[in-house]
Amino acid sequence: MSAVPLPTLPRLKTIYDVLYLNERIRLGSGPSYADEIVDPDGSYAALVRILDGTRSVSELQGQLTESLDPDEVLDALRQLLAGGFLEDAAEVPPDNLSGSDLKRYAPNLDFFRTVVAPGESCFTPQSKLKDTRVLLLGLGGIGSNVCMALAELGIGHIFAVDFDRVELSNLNRQVLYSTDVIGQRKADAARQRIRSFNPDIEFEVSDRRLTCLEDVREAVDQARPDFVFCLADKPNGLIDFWVNEVCVQSSVPYAAASVSARVGTAYTVVPGKGPCYQCRIDSEIALAPELQEPLDYIRENHINARNAAMGPPCMFLAYFLSYEMLRHRLDFMGEILASHRLLEVDFVTFAQQWHDFERRPDCRVCGAVPAVGMTYPA
Structure with missing residues (x-):
């Protein structure tokens, strides 16, 4: 289980296509899809379908009482978070990223969504690049x-x-x-x-x-x-x-x-x-x-x-x-x-x-006692 706190407004990262297949849910499409969820009765599909960032954790639990109990909702959210599939729709981008930046670099942000650690923001690396x-x-x-x-x-x-x-x-x-x-x-x-x-x-x-x-x-x-x-x-x-x-x-x-x-x-x-x-x-x-x-x-x-x-x-x-x-x-x-x-x-x-190549201890530039102001042919 992930020790990272659950998002305030959990949202399935939109970079992942969701395929509702026979008794399973596939996150991502193509031969290199990200993961699959076994779902014989469709109860987890009910959760995935409403992970659009408009509901809090408690609101998700309240809406899913007919298919999942509250602990099952928490467990599913934690597993999705640990797998890197959830983000927080309540997150505010860093101040140095303008509205224009968010549109221009939207594909960059989607890439970062696939590689940042669970719970980490996709905006942070783009903000660092801007700095x-x-x-x-x-x-x-x-x-x-x-x-x-x-x-x-x-x-x-x-x-x-x-x-x-x-x-x-x-x-x-x-x-x-x-x-x-x-x-x-x-x-x-x-x-x-x-x-x-x-x-x-x-x-x-x-x-x-x-x-x-x-x-x-x-x-x-x-x-x-x-x-x-x-x-x-x-x-x-x-x-x-x-x-x-x-x-x-x-x-x-x-x-x-x-x-x-x-x-x-x-x-x-x-x-x-x-x-x-x-x-x-x-x-x-x-x-x-x-x-x-x-x-x-x-x-x-x-x-x-x-x-x-x-x-x-x-x-x-x-x-x-x-x-x-x-x-x-x-x-x-x-x-x-x-x-x-x-x-x-x-x-x-x-x-x-x-x-x-290996670092040379006798290197005149980066060795133990680097020379300063080396001379070169004119």
């Missing part, structure tokens, strides 16, 4: 998809950074932009798009190039984020290291991804709870020292590979990273998937591999 602050570095292929996902989720405060202009060749994957904004600054086009798409969130964007560690630190200090997305690809061979160092030192988790033609990768760093990006790179070079030379060459010669990313891989990785952020912000979503490993996807065969 969430995110820093988005890069509004390109993956970054623009992440930006839209954040606006869809109702992330209340998004701070983005990008220095580029919209080009026609961006439009195969960068969903923030359209043909009529070609030539505009991405910062301006993104601001216009997000304000049009979801005017109820706070969206700030900085039109600047990140050229050094201190630039990244300034962006993090300005955004004061709960979570960071590292999706900038310039300067190649440096930006990932800068973001990693700043986020580890600031104790801010971040997620990153990239697509190189057919292969995409994604990872998440949670400072203090797993390896950082420097740990992974140091481990890879320790196993294959020959990797150091091309990394140095890329840094010294400012090498940036020609872009061969198509739209679907960018969208896939963007939504994967968005779920990593959700797992961090909402406990009931489970553990972050890529905090100790790198996800690699072949987008031709869709073969997926996980590459495990």
Whole structure:
């Protein structure tokens, strides 16, 4: 039996279809229906039919005297509550959720109804998302998809950074932009798009190039984020290291991804709870020292590979990273998937591999005595 108090006005969560079948009641439809209630005489069907949130527990008991005694009503309500099928129609949503929010995010709320603990509110996670602050570095292929996902989720405060202009060749994957904004600054086009798409969130964007560690630190200090997305690809061979160092030192988790033609990768760093990006790179070079030379060459010669990313891989990785952020912000979503490993996807065969990594005690960023103000090639 559930120890959670019964709702003031019990209501069967409307996300669950109710099928009144032969001597049983099915909650939910399709092959993955939620549960069934054995009901040979239809007495429990009488209860389920009036769980519309307009009656108190005592009123339910009084209306069902011909089919169920008061204790049977209580027992049935407790079992439905423990199974996660009941909510309280008397609940008032948090103050930070407006009427517009409740309509816009109604599908989000229905999703939360299926995953929150018994007795917990579906409004609480949406309220927490509205209070969430995110820093988005890069509004390109993956970054623009992440930006839209954040606006869809109702992330209340998004701070983005990008220095580029919209080009026609961006439009195969960068969903923030359209043909009529070609030539505009991405910062301006993104601001216009997000304000049009979801005017109820706070969206700030900085039109600047990140050229050094201190630039990244300034962006993090300005955004004061709960979570960071590292999706900038310039300067190649440096930006990932800068973001990693700043986020580890600031104790801010971040997620990153990239697509190189057919292969995409994604990872998440949670400072203090797993390896950082420097740990992974140091481990890879320790196993294959020959990797150091091309990394140095890329840094010294400012090498940036020609872009061969198509739209679907960018969208896939963007939504994967968005779920990593959700797992961090909402406990009931489970553990972050890529905090100790790198996800690699072949987008031709869709073969997926996980590459495990461990935190290195000698890591110059997150080790026992992290270095502060590391130097990098110019």
